[in-house]
Amino acid sequence: xxxxxxxxxxxxxxxxxxxxxxxxxxxxxxxxxxxxxxxxxxxxxxxxxxxxxxxxxxxxxxxxxxxxxxxxxxxxxxxxxxxxxxxxxxxxxxxxxxxxxxxxxxxxxxxxxxxxxxxxxxxxxxxxxxxxxxxxxxxxxxxxxxxxxxxxxxxxxxxxxxxxxxxxxxxxxxxxxxxxxxxxxxxxxxxxxxxxxxxxxxxxxxxxxxxxxxxxxxxxxxxxxxxxxxxxxxxxxxxxxxxxxxxxxxxxxxxxxxxxxxxxxxxxxxxxxxx
Amino acid sequence: xxxxxxxxxxxxxxxxxxxxxxxxxxxxxxxxxxxxxxxxxxxxxxxxxxxxxxxxxxxxxxxxxxxxxxxxxxxxxxxxxxxxxxxxxxxxxxxxxxxxxxxxxxxxxxxxxxxxxxxxxxxxxxxxxxxxxxxxxxxxxxxxxxxxx
Numbered sequence: 001x002x003x004x005x006x007x008x009x010x011x012x013x014x015x016x017x018x019x020x021x022x023x024x025x026x027x028x029x030x031x032x033x034x035x036x037x038x039x040x041x042x043x044x045x046x047x048x049x050x051x052x053x054x055x056x057x058x059x060x061x062x063x064x065x066x067x068x069x070x071x072x073x074x075x076x077x078x079x080x081x082x083x084x085x086x087x088x089x090x091x092x093x094x095x096x097x098x099x100x101x102x103x104x105x106x107x108x109x110x111x112x113x114x115x116x117x118x119x120x121x122x123x124x125x126x127x128x129x130x131x132x133x134x135x136x137x138x139x140x141x142x143x144x145x146x147x148x149x150x151x152x153x154x155x156x157x158x159x160x161x162x163x164x165x166x167x168x169x170x171x172x173x174x175x176x177x178x179x180x181x182x183x184x185x186x187x188x189x190x191x192x193x194x195x196x197x198x199x200x201x202x203x204x205x206x207x208x209x210x211x212x213x214x215x216x217x218x219x220x221x222x223x224x225x226x227x228x229x230x231x232x233x234x235x236x237x238x239x240x241x242x243x244x245x246x247x248x249x250x251x252x253x254x255x256x257x258x259x260x261x262x263x264x265x266x267x268x269x270x271x272x273x274x275x
Numbered sequence: 276x277x278x279x280x281x282x283x284x285x286x287x288x289x290x291x292x293x294x295x296x297x298x299x300x301x302x303x304x305x306x307x308x309x310x311x312x313x314x315x316x317x318x319x320x321x322x323x324x325x326x327x328x329x330x331x332x333x334x335x336x337x338x339x340x341x342x343x344x345x346x347x348x349x350x351x352x353x354x355x356x357x358x359x360x361x362x363x364x365x366x367x368x369x370x371x372x373x374x375x376x377x378x379x380x381x382x383x384x385x386x387x388x389x390x391x392x393x394x395x396x397x398x399x400x401x402x403x404x405x406x407x408x409x410x411x412x413x414x415x416x417x418x419x420x421x422x423x424x
Binding site for chain 1: 282285286288289291292293295296297298299300303315351352353355356358359362363364366368369371372373374375376378379380397400401404405408409
């Protein structure tokens with residue numbers, strides 16, 4: 001009994017790390033089931049949503065149930081926490097490295113390389129894999145923006161402008177996420193910021209195509225991860241989670257459009273210049 | 276020809292940038308870059324012969340997803356790692372911009388046209404991913420190094 005309880009706790013922890021960092025629903029479910037099986041637990045049931053994990057183990061007709069709300073930190077297995085809250089997982093917290101690491105861990109657990117204690121330590125280590133440092137993030141955001149501006153038909157000068165506003169964008173995003181800004185505001189404000197810098201740079205400094213500069217620099221905000229994950233969830237029959245993530249993707253896209261549009265319009269009204 | 280090579284190289288750089296931004300493990304950077312570059316190359320090729328962003332996106336994402344699956348088996352890494360980064364050049368960011376621009380400037384017919392085009396591209400991408408994932412897993416096991424699962 002005690003043993004199964006530990007397995008349940010371990011698998012749920014692993015599932016939590018996987019889900020939090022951008023794993024797909026079926027991957028979370030499958031990983032948890034495999035691990036439970038590897039540790040010899042038979043009656044293991046799990047149901048995963050985009051923002052919650054429900055897992056239970058049956059033994060001797062008794063059932064321990066652990067309902068865990070991802071990100072809430074409530075993990076007392078005797079408390080039943082009802083996961084009925086929607087929590088957006090901010091873009092910056094996606095960590096594909098941790099997903100890959102959990103994937104390796106589960107492979108090794110299935111190959112019976114780890115005892116439960118070791119696996120427990122391992123998963124805590126994975127959960128602490130750091131993000132790449134901020135300077136590098138800021139730099140690659142600029143690099144990505146510049147590159148996209150070029151791909152979408154901007155000139156070299158445009159790419160340079162896009163590079164600079166991409167750098168500014170990520171500084172702003174990091175600052176806002178540190179302040180704990182809500183996701184909707186974060187997207188509206190940051191896309192508004194890059195639009196403003198795009199216009200100003202085009203008008204007063206350098207740049208040949210304003211639209212290309214702005215498009216390039218909003219790219220780091222685009223909801224590529226939720227879009228991809230939602231499609232994969234739909235494909236695997238997890239319609240509910242797919243819908244949640246699809247709404248997430250559409251919402252982010254709308255926020256970006258709103259930020260861009262409002263700034264363009266306000267600039268036009270205030271200065272009377274055509275944009 | 277030269278522009279194409281430059282474009283592909285830039286697509287590689289762009290994809291790797293996003294791989295870094297999404298915390299992909301270091302040893303997979305090159306592979307996700309290759310995925311992105313291949314997708315973009317395919318997009319350009321189709322665009323040159325049949326200039327429709329929807330069709331081109333579809334073809335590019337099919338190629339990209341297949342490559343991502345091959346790499347996933349070969350590198351024993353979740354397929355998402357390659358797919359998400361490679362998909363970024365193809366997500367219709369320009370469509371979102373032009374829709375917002377025309378909408379807010381009051382060019383309603385243009386806004387609707389651009390909006391529909393953006394949605395079409397997004398649907399094409401989704402269909403392409405579904406299509407490429409529906410191929411049986413067996414096709415990809417050739418990439419596995421011995422212990423296959």
